[in-house]
Amino acid sequence: MKITDYDKVYEQLGNIAERTMIISGGGGAWSAREKTEVVAKVKAILLPFFVERTDGDPMHYSYATEIETLLKQSKTENSQYDFKQGIHDLFTGKKNDSLIKKIYKTLTAMGNSEKNAVGYVLIGVADKFEDAEKVSRKYNIENIKVGNFYITGVDGEVNEFYKGDYDAYFTQFKDALQIMPMDEHYRRQVGTKMRMVSYYNKSIIIMKIVNDNGAIMFDNGYYTRMGANNDPEPVSAPEMPAFFAKFSKN
Secondary structure: OEEOOHHHHHHHHOOHHHHHOOOHHHOOOOOHHHHHHHHHHHHHHHHHHEEOOOOOOOOHHHHHHHHHHHHHHOOOOOOOEEEEOOOEOOOOOOEOHHHHHHHHHHHHHHHOOOOOOEEEEEEOEEOOHHHHHHHHHHHOOOOEEEOOEEEOOOHHHHHHHOOOOHHHHHHHHHHHHHOOOEOHHHHHHHHHHOEEEEEOOEEEEEEEEEOOOOOOEEOOEEEEOOOOOOOOEEOOHHHHHHHHHOOOOO
16 A cells, blocks of 8 residues: 555544544553454544555555665765666676676675675666766666666666566676675675665666674675775775774674
């Protein structure tokens, strides 16, 4: 279901407890019947202001809300977010395999910022208007501004180089992950969390990493990232003690 009239929902929620939560004896333990009746009453009050979602609804599974939250929270110098407009060169059309490797290296660097750190890479998003316009002209598509970013989607690349096969496009990221020189624990985690979602008919790939198992190695080294748009930097030998100490703190 989705809300059709927010003002009416807001209005109906006012003092809703006084109108629906009438409990025998004035309190104490609720019986199953009383709980069921309260749920039914609340549903009946709010239902007129909702409609069924459709399969093509861009808010399905709240992915649109998630994307908007990520983009609006991300600032220019936030090292825990990174955005790529795609993986094919706009002039030659050649796929950039080194960029795919860099994406995974960047994810590990985000995870290495601290214990419990969370990092995101979104593919199909440009952080500059000029870059978004280049994508729009190349594939004859519109872009959508959200916060300080521009959603271009990967649909242009999918149609141009993969004959519209979204599964083939997405699978290459999964396949590339399997040969990345990274910790097996985080390889499995990134693969599990990776997904392609739709934002108003624009397809975006979301990659996420959560530091839940200590420092993350990539290609026999440890990398960190300082600020957005910066390449991951290897942790030097003198920095190692302080680096590992971050993951042992309570």
